[in-house]
Amino acid sequence: MLFEHFNGHIRYGAAIALGIACAGSGYKESVSRLEPLLQAKENFVRQGALIALSFVLIQHTESTCSNVVEFRKTITKTITEKSEDTITKFGAIIAQGILDAGGRNVTLSLHNRDGQPDMPSVLGTFVFLQHWYWHSLTHFISLAFQPTCLIGLNKGLKMPKIVFRCNTKASYFAYPPPLEDKKKVEVEKVEVAVLSTTNKKKGGEKKKEQEPEKMEVDEPTDETHSDDKEKSDERVNKEAVQEPSFHNISNPARVVRLQLRKLSMPTEGSQYTPINL
Secondary structure (H helix, E strand, C coil), X not given: CHHHCCCHHHHHHHHHHHHHHCCCCXXXXXXXXXXXXXXXXXXXXXXXXXXXXXXXXXXXXXXXXCHHHHHHHHHHHHHHCCCCCHHHHHHHHHHHHHHCHHXXXXXXXXXXXXXXXXXXXXXXXXXXXXXXXXXXXXHHHHHHEEXXXXXXCCCCCCCCCCEEEECCCCCCCCCCCCCCCCCCCCCCCCCCEEEEEEEECHHHCEEEEEEEECXXXXXXXXXHHXXXXXXXXXXXXXXXXXXCCCEEEECCEECCCHHHHHEECCCCCCCCCCCCC
């Protein structure tokens, strides 16, 4: 009921509270609750929905949560839209920064590995949410970021050369593709050849007539058809190659929270065995 309340401040608070509670989870139920608020009439409610969704969808890909693709498009559209409100644009910029924080190598969490509240993260998030009073308070969100990496150490606290196995496809937890600038394709204008003819009229008068004619174009040869066929065959062959269902990760490596469940350490031919993984 709070997400449908007539008071916009109530809806803003509900959105932020849900974003904090489900930070980094990618729960579709929470995303479905927050997405309608992106169309709210109040600019600050749209801002809160953008920030809350970035909390929920941080470090998620199309494979783990398909909503993140459309959300990134919404952020880009909001930032570049000239008619969009400044407050909403500010929220979109903050949301973009949260999604790509730390080079996409950190997540947002208010708990430590033991499941206990992490006080620096809690205080950093609390101060960050006061950005409506002073925009520079947004920097405090960095206290809530925690690195997502796996570093294996031996008994001497040295980092050995070992390999971990991830029982998913490499693209499942990979970095999202970078944004591509839209390139304007300039179409070359074909000059039209103009032929002039001179007709002599009676009385010695001369008149020039110009008739535009299209230039002669060579017909495509068999070589061009063969090149196109080879390119299409190569494309089909690339699509036919299936991605392996597992991949190896060298120590140290970037490992997101959801990826930890899929990791295993091969013990055959290795002098190391995991103590806690």
